[in-house]
Amino acid sequence: MDIVLKNLNLIDGTGRELVEDAVIATSAGKIYYAGPASGWNEAEGESMVIDLHGQYILPGLIDAHVHLSGSGEADSQFYAPTGQMALKILSNAQKNLAAGITTVRDLGGWSELEFDVRRSIQRGDFAGPRMCLAGRFISITEAGADYYVGMYRVADGVDEVCKAVREQVKHGADVIKMGVTGAVLVESGVPGATHFNVDEMQALVDEARKFGKPVAMHAHGIDGIRKAIEAGVNTLEHGTYLYQDPSVIGQMVERGVFLVPTLKVGWDIILAENSNIPEWIMQKNKDSQGDAERSLKMAYEAGVSIAMGSDVGTPLNYHGENALEVYWMQQAGLSMMDALVAATGNAAKSLGWDSWMGTLEPGKVADLIVHEKNPLEDLRVLADKASLQFVMKDGMVVASHAGSELPKELFAKQVLRVG
């Protein structure tokens, strides 16, 4: 059955300006028209027409950096026994979908349980977002591996690094995550320090490429960033000290490397009042937040492609509040529309999934969200559960408010409550 959504304000995720009085038509979960009502020929027959009374429609948001295994624990201790961890991952995945995040890229899962959760969602056992998965975070021998026991895959030397990539591919990884420098959220981690040697980085990227998998690099320090870009990675996660070398920023533009700045985690920690955040976590974030913002601004102004990644799961950074990252990117210098595109069209590009999703255009999957308020007046609307009316994935309603008046035929088998 064709579904026609009309009388709406369309923000299509490509960066094009808002279109008033627009129509979106879908068939079998795909969009076949998205544009002004004046260009729409109302077809005879079986379509179901829904009047959205001037509400705002956007692509379902894409969060390019999450940790489904974390729930915002103040001390960043994600651990749970296996059965509980699988349910925690599912519950967190559903919180994303219920908040309008229809796609997540998990860059550090837990004991491969996220692959099982994804299979259950794909089979239709549970409602959940699309999941682009990295499996484990591949790292040199360091303390983070003891802190995040189910998340890390320690690999030292070229042979081990290749084996670690093969393991992630075996489990079904869509992307490989490489820990290029030290971390902020590991007590003894030195964010500026380069971890892998150049031959290990090159081997990792080459091995991933053999299987057609892109590489996401966790990196703060400029030396590590420079070397990993040279090795051929696809996305830079965090990029805190990028500002220290404009020539590296130039390389990112030239090679099409995306920056995923993850500002929200720092703000959630720094702005927390009366929390039980350990002092070392507070201090390390206070020390680096200004640098992260400065690096994003410089990269954006130089023309680096930006994708939205909230790093939800980290301390006080809760699943479902992801969209505030869009607001923080705007505060750091992005235009409103560019910040929105970072969470839609550009995020899809950063995953390599843009040929079939991420924007509201003909041929793309009908993943979309409907808001009562205009996000282009205040981007915090994107995280406002009262404004969010419903969420569609593959053309079916997968989350809505209680008492929604949408026709029952539009609802998927499992429907979550927005919020």
Ligand SMILES: [Zn+2]
């Ligand atoms: Zn992360």
